[in-house]
Amino acid sequence: MSYFRTFTRLTAPALASLGLAFTLTTLSGCGSRSGTDAETPSTAADSAKPVVVDTVALKRAAMQRDSLKADSIAKKNGQLPGAILPGHRIVAFYGNIRSKGMGILGREPKEQMFRKFAGVLKEWQEADPSIPVQAALHNVTITAQGTPGKDGKWRLMNSKATIEEVLSWAKEHNCILFLDVQPGHSTLEAELPKLEQYLKDPIVHLGIDPEFSLATMPGVRPNQKIGTLDAKDVNFTVNFLARIVSENKLPPKVLTVHRFTRKMITNYKNIKLDPRVQIVMHMDGHGEPTLKKDSYHDYIQTEPVQYTGFKLFYEYDARPKPHHIMTPKEVLSELTPKPLYIQYQ
Template sequence: MNIGNHNVATNEKIIATEEKGLLVANNLSMDETNNESKRFGNNTMNTCNINEKKRNMGIRTYLYNIIIFVALFYSEASTKSYCLENTNEVPFPKNKLNKKVNDSDKYILPDRRIVAYYGNFDSRKMGVLGEYSPLQMWNKLKTEAAQWNAADPTTPAIMALHYVAIVASNYPGNDGQYINRMNKYQIQNAISIAGMEKDTILFLDIQPGLSDLRYEVAKLHSYLKMPNVHLGVDPEFMMHNGNIPGKVIGSISSVEINYIIDYLSNLVEEFNLPPKVLIIHRFTKRMVIDFDKVKKSKNVQVVLNMDGFGAPVLKKTKYSQVISSEPNAIYTGIKIFYKNDLISPPHRLLSKQEILNLEPKPLYIQYQ
């Protein structure tokens, strides 16, 4: 039986499906009918001509900003894709100890439940964020949030967009890191769409490839210092020993998680921000090493999120194996795949009541 990318019976990895969202080339391509699309395992790879770098130049950049705002008002999402820019690394933020400690009412968890839509606006293959126009997406997400409020009135739902800002690739790119960094216009577009609905929060997700996670987190510095922007890390695509994303399942250690916690905590202190939420994805035990050594922080709420796909009974089993088994997992989550969870009998999604019956009860619900 398979859940997500993991063969439960043989304890061996299988190649990620296209809904997991591994993309190739110099950028995400929105041309899903591209005859030059490539295959990588079971992944559909869309290519982008290197000449599209010219789109970030001159008048094109100015026009794109106008397009974004017009699109948001008329619910016609821009379909342009942009090749990636080089940005300078931002230094670790200084710890300002004289800042006021956050009040408890600023915490999102555990008094609220995060209901998130996952993906990338420039790809229909990575999840619901890229499958619909902003208005259609919001209508669906608001429906899910309302259903969660009805299922558990004691824990109000807060809506979130979980945007993959750094995407793993099987193409090395100019820096040889096998990742595809969204540029500032694409990330600003995600921020603008998140701002369409009051109190929505935004997660920027990192699939690190061969890059240093610390370096990639620092590249998001200017966004993470915003009060409504939080962070996700996908260890599946955090590679070691030169492995290429998608060939093997990656991993993250407690040391690396603790570094991110310190980084985010210092941002909270320096800019007097509400506490941050950090999502760590997992569908095998080996993806997260020594989670019991992950530190506690008053400024960062860590969520261990089960993101494998499969039939309801398999998802429950996997949740027990990789989430419930961790006493250190104070806050937990689960991902629902609108498509892949329907592949195996009984061809249905986990119900909200079934999710609420899980222990510990998930406070982060992600839809892909």
């Protein structure tokens, strides 16, 4: 999607089809002859010229109108129709179905992984029967790379076949699907439009990962330093998703934003909320329980945005012994606020 100002020449019928009302007023000038319908050639030519319409301005006006409407509905009913949060707790398996090293999603054979997932979902539902659990798959779809690639952006997008396969897994097992973006040395403005066709599906949501956002750090390879995103990047993402929701008449999208250091998200107070997008600030760090709880307090609880999330690592949280992976009951009893998004890697 281009954000440069574009103009489209539209004739009067075309304007009418957009629902735009306009009137033409004829003013008599000096020396005009009253009582005649004659047009000079230049006047006829002028009236035949198409009207220039700023289509970007029209889209902005439509977005503003939709935003005001969404605000009105949300204030009246609490949430927009179809909103997942806060009426559910999302529990997700994270990774990439083409990689054994990125997380539980992809590490084990498909059916074995889903049997394990069913047990985890049951544990969470039993730990808090007051709120239904919504199962989710969280697939890293644009992945930071160890080499720069032909364009020097240090990231690679999953193939169409891979995205469609993980989407089919989600639908087969009544899950929602998060497509996660690690921009590398690219930007969200450049990468997110690549996912728009998939985000038009009502079960598809989005994650963005500041850890692997290095556009402001020239020459730094992913994993050498922790990256960063600013509130303006989050706001761009919110506006991008809100437009998709409005244009396709979808229920609100959920946006997860990974975080485990203060600098990963700057100017958090400037993040703007929109009822069409539900923002989850997600504590993404691994380690022993005390460290994880401290990180949640420092970077999620004390810098609130909207909803909160918490990640559990099968491989890293339990090392070294006697550390362990926190149980659902521990998470719910020891974290404030209780996270509504839980992710296993």
